[in-house]
Amino acid sequence: MKFDRLLSIVLLLQHRDLVPARELAERLEVSPRTIYRDVEALSAAGVPVYAERGKHGGVGLLAGFRTDVTGLTTDEARALFVLASRSAHSALGLDRALSSALRKVMAALPAPHRPAAELTSRRILVDPDRWMAPSRAEPDLAALHTAVLADRRLRIRYRHSGSTKLAGYTVDPYGLVAKAGVWYLVADHRGRPRLFRADRMPGVTVTAAEVRRREGVELQEVWDDLRRSVEARNDEVRVSVRVVADRLDMFTRIAGGYFTGTPVAGDDGWARVELAYPVLGAVRHLLQFGPDAEVMEPPEARAEMARAAAEISARYT
Incomplete structure (x- = not known):
């Protein structure tokens, strides 16, 4: 992440007068060209960083400049403790490292900011997984x-x-x-x-x-x-569907990933929804809504739904 890299550059420069750009690039696993762009970004943000070209050149900070977490505001401290689901860190084998890192940050925070940060970590949780997401093989x-x-x-x-x-x-x-x-x-x-x-x-x-x-x-x-x-795939199938208004919330939870716009409610108890599917056969995904959803356009999508319904009827006849 670029923010992490910029902070790492500042922390590395605090301990040495000049650090060759190539050394910074190797330590941060980027190109020297990226390091020079980062130096420009830091300078534009007000950090007194400079670059000297030549055989004995490098990147440095003006003498006396220091930064640490004690300069954080209350809102910045809170932001550090609004965490996404820990399952992401666990999947990478970093859950214990994350807990340890947060304890260290908490200990380094100014005393007035600690209660707000601690409360935020207990009151706010971000879970990126969708509701009723199907189970799948866990990758290594x-x-x-x-x-x-x-x-x-x-x-x-x-x-x-x-x-x-x-x-x-x-x-x-x-x-x-x-x-x-x-x-x-x-x-x-x-x-x-x-x-x-x-x-x-x-x-x-x-x-x-x-x-x-x-x-x-x-x-x-x-x-x-x-x-x-x-x-922005050009081969996707655009589908117009009408949905019973009382079922729109459920429809949005399940099919919202395919929406191309905001549903439009009508005066007849139905809402109009525009969706996009990668292939024509994928419109069969809408069969799960039964009579609460009807494909209106295009004709080939309606025909696909009719074929699917006929196949299901034949199966149970």
């Missing part, structure tokens, strides 16, 4: 976490959606991303960004070859591009 995230930190190319076995066979890939990892309770490996394959679900990856091998990431490109940038490409 601890091993995958270690693998992506090795700065080596990875050889993975991967099962694509709808397939029972495993495909093999050699990839250059940028890191791991947790999205709505699902973990993904973000990596380049043959120089192009790819997304791999961790729970479809039964095998990961760290090779001896150094990672070959695109220079100056970070995890956040690659993830943003991949997320936009997924959300």
Whole structure:
């Protein structure tokens, strides 16, 4: 995370006069070019950091500058203790380390801020998992976490959606991303960004070859591009559905991930909802709502629902 890296740079510079940019890059696992961009960001934020070019140059802080957690405001202290579900840290093998780190931060906070921080940690919880999410195979995230930190190319076995066979890939990892309770490996394959679900990856091998990431490109940038490409697919099927107004809340909880806009309530007891599915057959997902939801458009989606209903009727006849 960029914020963590910026803070790490400041903390490292507090103990030395000048640190070579290449050394900072190696310690923080980024490129020297990224370090220089971070120096510019710190300077723009008011941190007295500077860079000296040349053989004996490096990055440094003006004498006398210091920062520590005692400078935190009450709101900043609270923000540190608003935690996402600890299951994410547990999956990475970091749950005990997280608890230890928070105890240390709590001990370092100014006494007036401790009650607010402690109360916040007990009163606010963020759980990123969806309601009634189906159970799925738990990936070995601890091993995958270690693998992506090795700065080596990875050889993975991967099962694509709808397939029972495993495909093999050699990839250059940028890191791991947790999205709505699902973990993904973000990596380049043959120089192009790819997304791999961790729970479809039964095998990961760290090779001896150094990672070959695109220079100056970070995890956040690659993830943003991949997320936009997924959300902007041109081959998706747009479906217009009318839903009984009294069932709209339940419909939203279950099908909300496919919404393309806000439902519009009518005066006839029905609400109109626009959805997008990756393939035509996926509209059968709406059968679970029975007569409380009706596909209105397009005609091919209505036909698909009619075929599915006929197949179900024939099964039970």
